[in-house]
Amino acid sequence: MKLTTLAAALSATALTLPAVAEDMTIVSWGGAYQTSQQKAYTEPYTEMNPDFNAIWDESSGEAVAKLRAMDEAGNVTWDLVDVEGPDAVRLCDEGLAIEVDVDEVLAAGDDGSAPTDDFGPSLISDCFIPQIVFSTTFGYRTDVEAWGDSKPEELCAVFDLETFPGKRALQRSPKKNLEWALLCDGVAQDDLYDVLDEDGGVERALAKLDTIKDEVVWWSAGAETPQLLADGEVVIGSTYNGRLFSVIEEQHQPVAMLWDYQVFDFDGWVIPAGLTEEREAAVMEFVKYATDTQRLADQAKYISYGPARASSQPLVGKHAELGIEMAPHMPTNPENAQRFLVNNLDWWADNQDDAEAKFQAWLAQ
Amino acid sequence: MSDTTTDDSPQNGPVLAADGTPLRRSLARALRRQKLRALMLIAPLLIFIMVTFILPVADMLYRSVENGIVSETLPRTVVALADWDAGGDTPPDEAVFAALAADIQIAAEEKTHTKLGSRLNYENPGMSSLFRKSGRQVQRWDLNTDGPFKEKFLDIDDDWGDIDVWRTIQTYSPAMTSGYYLAAVDMQLGADGPEMRPENERIYLKLFGRTLMMSLAITLSCIALGYPVAWLLANLPMRTSNLLMILVLLPFWTSLLVRTSAWKILLQQQGVINDILVWIGLVSDDARLVMINNQLGTIIAMTHILLPFMILPMYSVMQSINPSYLRAAKSLGATDWTAFWRVYFPQTVPGIGAGSILVFILAIGYYITPALVGGTTGTFISNRIAFHISTSLNWGLAAALGGILLAVVLVFYWAYDKFVGIDNVKLG
Structure with missing residues (x-):
């Protein structure tokens, strides 16, 4: 009697096993951003597919290096990886991510637009499936006595020490720093990369940065600027717009946004090369759901980053906990995006190493 | 094995064991068996260390000279380009371009052309987009009918007519390269052999020098701060010294990031220390001290983090010093200072040596703390290595930088052994 139940149970598990094993390792950045993805993407997806099980790995910061190591070891354990645009370009170049035909794989917009049109300029690489637009922009303290009544209204205030x-x-x-420096050195926005391409172009930007070098604290993690601003250690600083949102709206620090010439970047998914067909198919299905119009709009309820789809913009609502209208806090909001930059990824792919060497040598002087 | 000469007993022939074999040989056999058994006992550990430590290190070091990618991706081009005169000022002829078309077509199929582009881009900025762009177009060509290809390549991008592009491909076509090591010491392979990089791109030699000097400063300040603490630990009554020991060990149980961030809060210009100094009037409010985001900040934070590694070896050596020596010295008329300097201190040198080696080697490879509190003047060479591993993906250069760092550490170790003696190092 017992034996037969056991056998029945066993065979039942054996039958259902393939369906149960829908584990998917998703790599993201941790923190508030990952939470927003869980709330907007995986939680509703799990409700629809009870078998689906997302395993989160907070390694996006080192994703490129880790994917290369996995690829060399011939054992890719990640299914879906959240990376910034430039990293997606690099992964695509290295053959570490697969190319995706967005029109075929992704859902059409709610307004019926084809994914290619709906995502528009955010499709920066053949391997890249965009999620959000974020920007690097400035925040400043609103209580600096030395400034008197003036407050920074445009980018070049950063270079104006007087x-x-x-x-x-x-x-x-x-x-970003080179571009900002040239803009404030009188270069027109359209000429930025032509000037950088010239002999002495990078040097010109560094010379402009040199005028404020003694007054600069250099950060390497996005969380540093909010801390520096909150402690009054700096009076103005660049960081990701979502970090500033939380300093201003969640922590109520005397800080305000300076949106002028914010630099747009895209963040999105790449699918690692070398997955089995079965895993790849499961990933594609999830990605199709997670990047549809409603899901991308939902994410903006939890974090102040703009959805990459044009059709999601009108659906952006209120913050889930703070209850404030999110649209004015989006980098893509017309009010905020009167003047903005988009990094020229091709130029940076070619000149990153060179510019980096010059920049580091200049820093070390 | 060498028992034919019988130097131990020249008169009577070899000494024989009970079973008639020469004693030497049977001893050697017994010893060999013993050694084998010992080897088998340590085999698991040995294999573990081989697989998880020595092999990966060797593999990483190999990357600093390995350069097969050019000749693997562009086999025909490399052969065709061998006769081209890089010193001249004309780009190669049609034969080379035809070979390139064939190579890129296959490479684009396998998606290796962009990989090669990123590799060559380290040497010559612009190669990355050149290969990415070309791959897309060359894929559509028919190799048999679409020639001549030189024109077509120049149509894609003028850079294919640039001598420097071809010079780069030719210079980096051998399977081994010294390019990464040259780059790691601020040099490059020019048209006439190695040359220094332009002044405004030199950084690594400076960083190596800075890393060594700052690691030395950290080691010295660890000795200065740790010695008295270790002495207290060794000489106070058990109960007090145990409490003190917990205080020394406590930082070990706190996250590195927390400790580093705590230093930020203490040292920054609006931080606790500056606030107190301003409050008691030692420093005026508009002249707050800059103690972080520079070398000072790095030295302070890293001294704190590495201090236990200095205190523990010193403590265990000091504990084993017999206090009666000091008493004897004093009873023979030595002053306190002489007794300490001539009798006590020399006995603690092995502890200082062990602590210094530990701290110095740990400091030289540190990167999280310098990255967070180092600012522009307090970063280490390891920060660049981390950058090349995780961001620029230039693993060859990272390996070369790491290789040099490893060599420097070995040289220091050798020098230490030469002048102080490694036998003199005691951990307890």
């Missing part, structure tokens, strides 16, 4: 004395926080990387 009107806005005090320390600044900038990212320890040439990307």
